[in-house]
Amino acid sequence: MRPARIAFIVLLMLVGVPAFVRAQSRGGEFWMSGGVGGGWTRVSCAICTPARTLGPTAHVRVGASLRPGMLLGAEANGWTRNRDEGGRAWSGSIGAVAFLYPKPEGPFFVKAGVGYMTYRADEGVNTGNVGVQLGAGYEFRVGGSLYLTNYANLHASSFGSLRADGAVAVDDVSLSMLQIGVGITRR
């Protein structure tokens, strides 16, 4: 997916989602979050190596509350590490997310989302496709409107193609990324 299209989707979510939310009754409170952690990324296919490679991850999120206990927003995640074969690999996702707090004032939440996942490595290797994510977390209020957020997310996409130097190397490629981390949320 071209960078311009990705930027358009992000802009749409940054503007459109809060606007939609504020249009609803009893919602519209702005929130934002950022955090770091660790995780792995795996490229899967019929001839792919089974390795899950660990590396640092990060996320940023913005959005608005739909109602107490439910948040909508846009999120970007990233992962990277040095490859044993040389060079560096990156993966990431960008998309829309929804948070549900079973008890609106409680610390526990679950999360779901949809977006675009991508993987890149040096020497022109890349894959990407639309994917989904599921996650959960636990928050502690640390003062005022700030929360310390612990989370775990799993992102997955399928039916992509692994490309090398512009040519399709392998079809039917799946991409998965697991994140475990901590962040600061303002809401």
Added chain:
Amino acid sequence: MGVLPLEKDPDVPHADPPQYLFLSPVPGKPATLVYLLCVGLLAACDSGDVISLDDARGDSRAYNLWTPGPTDTCSPEIHNRYATVGPDGLRYPTWHPPTDPATGCTFGHEHGRDPRGSDLYQSVGAIPFGYANAQLEISDPLNPRNEDHVGHKIEWENDIRLDVDGGLDGLIELTCDVIAKLHQGTHSKDAFTNNVHELVYHIRCNDRTEMHITMLAAIGNPGEFLVSCNRSRVIAVGPATPRNSPRGGGHRAIPDRSCVEQHMLVPDGQNSDFKAALHETWETHNNIKTVEGRTLASFDPYFQVLLPSRFYDPALPDAVGRPINVCYEITATGARARGGECAQSTGSGSVPSVSFDDPRSTFNGVLRFIDVNGNRISNADGPEVWYTDAYGRNGRTTPFPGSIRQWISKIDNTGRQGHGPNIGRQRSYGGTGVHAPN
């Protein structure tokens, strides 16, 4: 007991089970036929696809070529039992061990690794030596290419792992089974001029890369070769056979007298480097092309021989120099061959006049290996079965006189390339009685 696997139909290379025809090799006793029937969830084993040696419609030119030398104890009749029926219904020689296990007699030559251990053998069967040469004679009878028997060499390996190119390394794993048979005669002057040699190549990989190719490979330019110890030197020797031999990719790098003088004849205090002197490599680059010229598949194995029994020396008859003779040379400056294979062959000089065809000479071509290298297929639209001329050209989907049936999987793997390792380096195919010519 001589096992004579029947010719396999490569239409469904994965599915068909083997059918073996066992013949008693003991002279005078009647042949005993035992058929191993198809089992399980398999395609129908059409008995019409299987032809026994007795039902073959005749002998190929390659059949009956071999005659025993002075030190060989097997008869031609015993040798002829190691045969298979080619796609044309003719009998062809095939792989046999250097010693007949039933009688203990020796053939004096070997054909490399027993192909029955290959995971591909169930689908490809016995390799008919000389089949591509026979097809050339049909399509171009005025320009035949007939090769001797002893030069056919088989090598194979299961589950080789390819080194993946570029950024895909570490992301994907490519593993393959491969069998290769090349007529690589390193005992005579043939390869000094003749660049066309029969090549049979079977490979099957986990990414659906698969091809089964029989062809005459044009290796480098006809009439000339590169000096193995100095690849910048080209030696033009003379016209090739056949006269219209095509130019091919790759090259034949063959040792000449300069290599022997540089690495084998050394001053006192030094040991000869026999492999540096004599290491011979035939680096092939092969294409299977359609009649329109589109490349369906290409592959480029390199075939290496460490201790051939001859080198190029234009000062000698037929330009054939013998490394074993160099073992007995002393130059005007006192340089001579020292240690290693010369010491081994001559009993450290105690055995005079070991000839090139003496089994005691270690310069006999039994140390060989193959660099598998790359395998590219651009056949996404198929079909899998193509018919080409003997040189792998003019491919079309229907047979024609002198055509050879090739099988190429219906994929395009050009976006992912891997290079195979060398296979066979740790093996020696020497055996009791093996000697040059081999």
